[in-house]
Amino acid sequence: MDEMPHRTTSVERHEQPNADASSVNVDLHNQPVPFLRAGIAGILMGLANLVPGISGGTMILIMGLYDRFIGAVADATRLQFSKSSILFLGIIGIFAVGAIGGLSGTIAKLVLNQRVLMYSLFIGMTLGGGPLLYKMAKPWTASTVVALMAGIALMFVIAFIGGDTEKPTAEEKQARKEKIERGDYELKPAYGLDIGAGILGMSAMVLPGISGAYMLLILGRYEQILSAISIGKDYVFSFGKSGDITAFYIIVPVGIGVVISLIGVTNLLKWLLKHYERATIGFLLGIVIGSALTLLRVVAPESTQDYAIGAGALVGGFVATVLLERISGATKDVASPTGETTAAA
16 A cells, blocks of 8 residues: 555644644644534444444544544543543543433334334445545545455455344343343353454444444354343342352453454554555445445345335435535545645534
């Protein structure tokens, strides 16, 4: 991949707080926090995490905040904090948690009863970020195209490995819940696999287009990890009277994997966005396109009405993302081929 020192990225601005304002646009430490866009991104991230197979990182990416998000998280892992970064991450986190807490029940019902509508909507929203990413990667080079194809190929490889892997049905979840409540559920710690699950799960949450839950399903640890969290929570809040301490034999290794992944992946992405910005964005665009294409098989329309609903929702999601990007100012942050940028608050 070719290096491009002439173009200043958001991550580079983050790295150069003393740079001359005439040559560097705005240092992210001092740049105003885009409250509206960060809030919308947080809501979309929260909603995306409620839909199986949809990546929360994709929602950050399509709002044009991915480089800033990665930079802020990477700095936090190195204990380098700034008021701007803390406020930015706080807004995304608060709105994401609020969306999950307020709409989890509604989204779960819609995913169960209106599968074609919901998946088509989120696929459309994912693809809606494509035009913005395409502009961010300009001018395109051979390395950018290769990175794009690699991103698409990666998603098809993941889909192939996963096969027909699906999340447990509502009935299976209820049966598991009843077993846990009776104390009959058997936890099976697998230390190495659980560390790996933490690494891959967290990596998938940071990378756009890849679902963390989907990776856990591929590894066969989805049910064990969710059950361990539930049982461990009961153990803590009952002061050991219920639940099982064995849950932490799963939770702790997963946590170790999450920390390893969070530090490694975010700092690697920050470095790549700084030194090979266009190729990295091309790769991320490939992941977004590949994830949308592989998710089409999940929609599985069965009638003409399903196809009509799916097509309408897909177009609606695409248009909604484009409009949100324009309203929130995401398109204003796209650098021109000459390297000039306009910061949007």
